[in-house]
Amino acid sequence: MRSITKRLAGAALLCALPLAAANAATIGDDGLHKQPWFTITFKDMAEDIQTAAGEGKRLAIVFEQRGCIYCAQMHEKVLSDPEVADYIKANFMVVQYNMFGDEEVIDLDGSELTEKSAARKWGYVFTPTIVFLPEDVADGQSLPQAAVATMPGAFGKWTFLNMFRWVKEKGYESDEHFQKYHARIINELRDQGRLDAE
Template sequence: MSKKFFITILSIFISLQLELFAETINLDKAAIETKTTNKSPMVYLHRTGCPYCEKLEEFTFDDEDVHNYIEKNFNFIVINVSFTEDVIIYQGDKMTPREFAIQMGYNFFPSVLFLDDSGELEHASVGYIEEKDFLLILQYMKTNAYKTMTIDEYKKKTGYIDENTHLIDKRQKL
């Protein structure tokens, strides 16, 4: 057997394996399902080897209160932008995970995107966020408070911070 033939067979085998493990993530369908499940899409963007992503997963997402709140109230969708074979379907377009992150304007990791029932971005949180802070963001989104006030106003209203406390987490974008 020639070396060229062996390399060709190996290349075909590898590409078939990648296709077998590739995932299609249909965010359009997830947005439509919001109407029947009452769970809005919450998209977690991360990349392989990202220390802040690993910390968010290990401490924040694994926290019992955060985990239970997400499970009860959101359609949690995980997208690893390092997986180049995955296909994201968003607003009728097919793209790679990295292209989706860039299109959404969140090519920073970790990022958590909250979408409405039409798939539009309602809120995004960037970077590592501690459990209690993330739980507050989840409540802010689930109660639709984001429609009438900023996250800082919500923190004050809920007693999370008082007038004398410096506002935290300026990374939150509305």
């Protein structure tokens, strides 16, 4: 009986390994963590918003940098959680920007920039910083003017996930500020006995 149990446990572990490996972040040549479900684009903001909308999703841009311990924490502790990753994959198209990178970016106002000059222009100085965009944007706006929310820094699972949910539910159009929304969800999770450490 013990032998069968060991074999079943071993088989379960082997079955789980490819799934875990498929969801694991890797390190790219630029030194940034890469999720297999991040979208690689030409970083044309207007085009990316349209592509996301065409897939029934919202565009989220994440700024990271080589050696960022908070970025590593986001990938290893938060984005590795299936509940978080599955929700984001289903509802958002995530495009990664290197805060000190040289890839070309086309702002919503038509300006051609590099990733690092875009970060300076838009005023983003922390990594990770996640910027959330609406489904459509008025002509002539730059990214910060069009953004519906910005999440600077690394947070625990529930703050992180609730920000994505709040944006998806267009909480920014309601009277329920994100902090109130987050507190309400945390209380509901606590009542359900689902709350783990932040």
